[in-house]
Amino acid sequence: GAVVSQHPSWVICKSGTSVKIECRSLDFQATTMFWYRQFPKQSLMLMATSNEGSKATYEQGVEKDKFLINHASLTLSTLTVTSAHPEDSSFYICSAPNPPRLASAKNIQYFGAGTRLSVL
């Protein structure tokens, strides 16, 4: 199956610093990737859709300037949490849609292992 790699898996940072999280599709090209945020024992909340070569599409209530998304190539999307604060501490997960985008299964997502961010 398709593999999505997410790095780092765990990061601790001081309040006010910026943190970059990478999401790579290892064996397929992904023109679209998705970024989610998950609080303990809760569901995944979609933050934004990352589009290769164009601006990301953010969900309502998600601050664009706070969560910078760059999708510079067909295999890499990055999420930068700028000026992180303790309330940004969370589990962040990325995903990419199923290749080769069969009509019957195009919504299937392949997920990275997630990044646990702790802001002190």
Next chain:
Amino acid sequence: SQQGEEDPQALSIQEGENATMNCSYKTSINNLQWYRQNSGRGLVHLILIRSNEREKHSGRLRVTLDTSKKSSSLLITASRAADTASYFCATDAGWAFGDDKIIFGKGTRLHILP
């Protein structure tokens, strides 16, 4: 925003028993999926059922879909300790959302007791 709602929120059963989780959603869909998440990890796709299908099987998994009631169920038969995880349903909500975007339900935390 949440599309699906699973129940129960948490379920503990003995190893070997069957586990049933339910999911309800709000809008018309093209398909519905179930995912599994081990603690602190990413999600793994389990099964997809299309809106014109009523039942689907994959190994020990059985999924049903009732579009008239906007609900789905996931049955895991002969449960094992390794099935302990959170299970989420996800829908595409048809035309209301982008082509690839899926929206997750709140999930069911399943714990298999030895």
